[in-house]
Amino acid sequence: MPKKGLITVDLKLCKSCGICVEFCPRKVLVSEEPLLKAKVAEPERCNACQLCEIYCPDWAISVEEVEAVEAGKEDSR
Amino acid sequence: MTRRLLLGNEAIGEGALAAGVRFFAGYPITPATEIAEFMARRLPAVDGTFIQMEDEIGSMCAVVGASLAGVKAMTASSGPGLSLKQEAIGMAAMQEVPCVVVDVMRVGPSTGMATLPAQQDVMQARWGTHGDRGAIALCPSSVKECFDLAVRAVNLAERFRTPVHLLADAEVGHMREVIDIPERVEIENRRRPTVPAGDPSFQAYAGDADGVPPMADFGAGYLWHAEASTHNARGDLASTDHVAAAALNRRLIDKVNQKAKEITFYSERRLDDAEVVIVSYGVSARGAAEAVEMARAEGIKAGLLTLQTIWPFPAHLIEGLMGEGEAAAKLRPQGGCPKAVLVAELNAGQVVIEVDRAVRGRASVELVGRHDGRILAPADILARIKEVR
């Protein structure tokens, strides 16, 4: 079963540098207007690789590995 | 008691060891090198550490590092080395790290006369590092005082959490005298925190009633920050916090200066009825003592106040010399003010400035000085006594 991740962004710490957005291999994140802070746009695509977490210079983004949801089921997240 | 014939520099080493110094970092420089060599030989056997660093600045910084780890630490140099160390001395003062900085003074400026005595670093010890702080400096005038004041310097550093200057001079550092080394000496240790590691009430830079914060060893679990930038009581860097800055600077000055009387060490000779009083320190005090005796033999009422503490400057002793204040009872029990004060020192006038300020016109204040590598001969001082009385 591929891993899945639940991402939290601490908006007080995020400085809108865009590193996580640009490097996420699954394009989960976007820079949200107007402040360009990181935002989870495609949560179901996250596979908890933690690259954003490893890179973030401000410890603003955290990725929790969660139970994978079976394909086809409603994703309430 | 062990009776030994010792070099002044060796006596400084012996005093430091007796007081618990177990780390020395230094760099060779005339006329202080014997201290480093002594420490290199003696420290390993008492579980201490010696290192010859790559330069004077490295030595001072290593001393600060060792002291942060909880070990009593010392360095020794001369004028040029003290000039190099000033920034790091400021770090020790700002981070409140106990340590001793020995300066065996020689003629400057700059490279000057490496082997010959001077007393030209008095003001440098006080003001050499930038910023405001209270400074402590002691001056030995004999091999015995080299030992005793080295002990005092280490203890004061621990008590006040600050760098303490031991200002010897090339003559005292390089003379040999017989002294009795006691079995043990009174030792003061830095106050360590009373609350356990992890206790949220611990604040690294919150002064106790005496203005000195308890100091935890690095590695003891307090996870504190020694901060050279302006900081608050918790130790957080606070370099734009005007309130924290005012409080910190004030405390660094007051913790020392307000205790000036307690840390004033001196000796005196024939002061009570003296009409001409010599104020001196270090090697100059020896010539001055002889000059006083020569003067008395000729019926001249001369006396000598030998300062062992130069900083904080003991203005209260000068008050006492003028027959006023608490010190008068000890120095001038008969009361009254001398006619003239002569300050004997090997420079163009440093302590004389402080004396003049403290005398406030109640007596004439003059310098008997030289800065050519020679020491003041008793006859020279006697001649000036005769001039001013």
Place this chain on the structure above:
Amino acid sequence: MATAIMHAKDLREKYLVGRNLPTIWCSGCGIGTVISATMRAIERLGLAQQETVFCIGIGCSGYSSRYVNFDATHTLHGRALPVATGMKLANPKLKVIVLTGDGDSMAIGGNHFIHAARRNIDLTTIIFNNGIYGMTGGQYSPATPFGALSTTSPYGMIEGDFDAAKLAIAAGATYVARSSTYHAQQLTDIIAGAITHPGFSVVDALCQCPNHFGRLNKQGTAAAMMRGYRDQCVRVGPTDGTAGEAAGATGESAGATDGGSMPVARVDLDRYEGTGRIPIGLLYKAIRPELTAEYAKVREATEASEA
């Protein structure tokens, strides 16, 4: 076997002073990423937090003194290494980590850097190498490349630059490695290796300064600068066939009596000269007498002869 990557929230809680966050570092500055790699290395090694101490220099990386939840001293510009030397000698049980910048370690601190390496004292030195003096607004450092713009090389840098790794090796460091913020996992690995290594370890941590170096030299966003590291750096070590260059030492303490050593790993750095590629990974490792261990022997010998 993959090791679990510590979560940012846990890292913050355990190893950082949360009340002082967010950091003062610019948006996209790589310093935080290097700090993370350091903390993840500490976590992976299971170091005792009370016995791990930081000696920190002055500069942008110097501000980490506000954020690390350890005994830490924010020292003078260029002087973290001699402070660390005194601290380690006074209590060799401490794990002493030095955080310094390219200017802090190789300009004003250059003398202390080469001597600490020469002594092979067991310290771990992490150079936050962004090729610029960021804190003071973007002046050139000894690591600024030829031709680069800075506020004090407004017509382009005309001085040569130090290769921190080569300098460290020549001076006597016994563990020298380099990585970048792009290669953050490798950075964690080499920092862990540096801490474990019993001797003077240097990690040349390339990290982006987007606000000064990046802006002046038109290098784009922080992410673009990290892609620059990806493109410029080449991983070296056993996987690229340079294992054969390692002298065949066993890794045991060699030459304790004669002070000599056999490198247990050595990358031929000269072959990257002029290629525009920067070798990253473990570049040099040797076993040589370590200072605190040697001094302990001196103590034993003198105490024995006194007895």
